[in-house]
Amino acid sequence: MPPAKKATSTVYQLKITLSGARPPIWRRVQVASDITLGKLHKIIQRAMGWYECHMHEFDIFGEAYGEPMPEYDLDIRSERNVRLNQVVTGEKFKFSYIYDMGDGWDHKILVEKVLPADPEVRYPICIKGKRACPPEDCGGIWGYAEFLEAIQTPDHPEHESMLEWVDGEFDPEHFDLEETNQQLKGIR
Structure with a gap:
């Protein structure tokens, strides 16, 4: 029998805000701290209501993470093997997520809280949001x-x-x- 998957012990509460939207468009989600940036991309897509039709990237401390595309000669690190808790330093940490380079949907992400995981909750979970x-x-x-x-x-x-x-x-x-x-x- 395979070993049981270790439950995450820490959760990040993130506020994801679409830059420039007035009135603001945002989502508050709680995610396991050890997810990959690739999984965070999927969470943002579904929480915000996007359809994953375009390129994207995270900007963390000036480093770009996303899906490497050697044919475009972009300096971008793979998001698949980088865990959120490896690049996020804790509460009040801010970083960016850009979706659809043509339209330029820039999202600001703030780590509002670092919380102990609730064994009764299935993460990720959206706890609040505003606007379509x-x-x-x-x-x-x-x-x-x-x-x-x-x-x-x-x-x-x-x-x-x-x-x-x-x-x-x-x-x-x-x-x-x-x-x-x-x-x-x-x-x-």
């Missing part, structure tokens, strides 16, 4: 502002096409904690 994630490929934070103006102004020339693009409706204030946690449960 912008639609993929809407052009970054500036494009998102233009998208919102178009869908909220019935006589805007792009009103109908933008609504059609998001299947008829989009509520920028909507955040569903239960759905977010359902998405996070799919991460192994």
Whole structure:
């Protein structure tokens, strides 16, 4: 019989905020401190509501972590074998996560707390959040502002096409904690 997997003893409470969004778009998640940056990428994607369609990278102390792509000659370390607790120094530590280099969705991540793991909780878990994630490929934070103006102004020339693009409706204030946690449960 294989040995039982050692339960994580420390949890990081992270606040993930989408830079430039006014009003703020953010998620508060708790994650095992020993996850890889690759797993953290998946957690951010699901917690925020992105679809993992684009390149990404973490910037920690000026070092870039992500999926190395030798064909582009980028100086980026693999996120697959670097654990969060190897690069995060503790509470109040800040770092960046950039998703979709074209649109430039920059996320600021703050380690709010370092907590003992609760054996009754399955990590990762989202404990709070505010507002909907912008639609993929809407052009970054500036494009998102233009998208919102178009869908909220019935006589805007792009009103109908933008609504059609998001299947008829989009509520920028909507955040569903239960759905977010359902998405996070799919991460192994």
